[in-house]
Amino acid sequence: MTTENSPLPLEAGDLHVRQDGPRDAPALVLVHGLAASTSWWDAIVPELAAARHVVRLDLLGHGRSARPDGPGYRIADHARRVGAALDRLGVEQAVAIGHSTGGLVVTALAEERPGLLGALALIDTGPRLGAFVSNGLAGRLMLAPGLGSLLWRVRTDALIRKALSTAFSRPGYEIPPHLVADVRTMTLHGTVATSQGAIDYLTRQPLPDRLSALGKPLLVLFGEQDRRWRPSSAAEYTGVPGALVEMIPGVGHSPMLEDPHRTLALLRPFIEAHARG
Template structure:
């Protein structure tokens, strides 16, 4: 009798035939190994790709991000070419990265512009505890720059931001190439006044009550000393101040006073040997503009007074402020 062909139906196979079982199972086992190996390769590739994407996003010089740092998350905004020299802009008390908006387009055409919301300000964390001391704020800025792979940077600080920039230069001299300070008071006896609202805010109980009841009108009166008489603060600046907690506002203010009381700024900067640009508005209502001359004690410091401008030149006269910064930066980098 002629043997019938092997059926494709597993039910037709003879269970007593030992040679048929391996012929069916080996291909299946092989397929399983191939599928498992493929899945592992896909997962590994996804993990590597995700790591590369995170690293790229951290290093990218365009866009906004939140960096989780010790003490709280810090908001960072970046503009300009990623491979250009880094220029770090640090705002003052009650402000945020938005205070630099008018000058960023002029600066970002040639430099990697990095703006940071200090702890307690803007979109950064506002903890109820500590972390607001100037050296701590500076340390946090340094950490943020490390996360962004910035090894060298020119720092520009406005008012309180100038103290943070100076403290970072004290801590990380290898990172800070040069400093530009905008209406940053050199010593406490140069302080004029924070205005009636500023004085009341600092009074226990009264200040807390005033802060709870704050309206746009109250905030605008408080901000009026941040500009020359007649300048109207944009709504965004009002919103920046409103978004702060009472604790963050007063703790940062006291931290600035403590830092300056411990040692005048020219005395701190002199031993650092960093190129220095000082910009002051002649009509500054918070610090005597004549006190800018104190910075001449720092070797080769450049001091520029802008007429018709108050405490915030980058908002009141953006073209003039940007031009002074660009000229300074060009001279610093050209001499390296």
């Protein structure tokens, strides 16, 4: 598997891009969620990249990308940068896979650039704001006005692990150190601004309505034990014409980390049907 890591200079700052697999193969673009990075896809990329050009990006403010203090963290802003990065890489069409907030980003990209994305797969992306359950006490405290600023400066690995714990439900799953490191790279501004951008995006229009208007092939995967978004809310995506909705038992908000084998088994046929050269 051919791998390349590189910073891609864009107007708002460098965007870290990782490419795997043959460059002349059909393209997949993978977009992570809030306070995550390209590394959240590590368990499934080797198989995906065997016959696909897999493009992963750290969103602005995340991972190894730039972390400016100003504007630019709306969902539409993130989406435009992903589109600009794909243009710079010479990708003319891709299947997009988004996890959680990343699902909002790829939907927004499909809205702005319908010819760029041929199909969408969403992993544990809440359909509407009312389906949100909680990011846990530690997560709420770290994002709280005033108190969040203090906790962000003194946050310990234990506090970060507590905040991350609601992203996983598989019994015995241990949060890898690199996921804790991802949170440490974030600024409070980038985290809060991206979170608020997601709230604003869902408040303006629920995701199933947006996706219905797009008319793109859609796969929705949802962990049956998701503790951040109500698992039953996945049924709302069945109202999108032609959508495939699959529930994954025994896992929570992050199936590609908790059960990569089963996640790949569900993604593979969808990708093979819609990834074009």
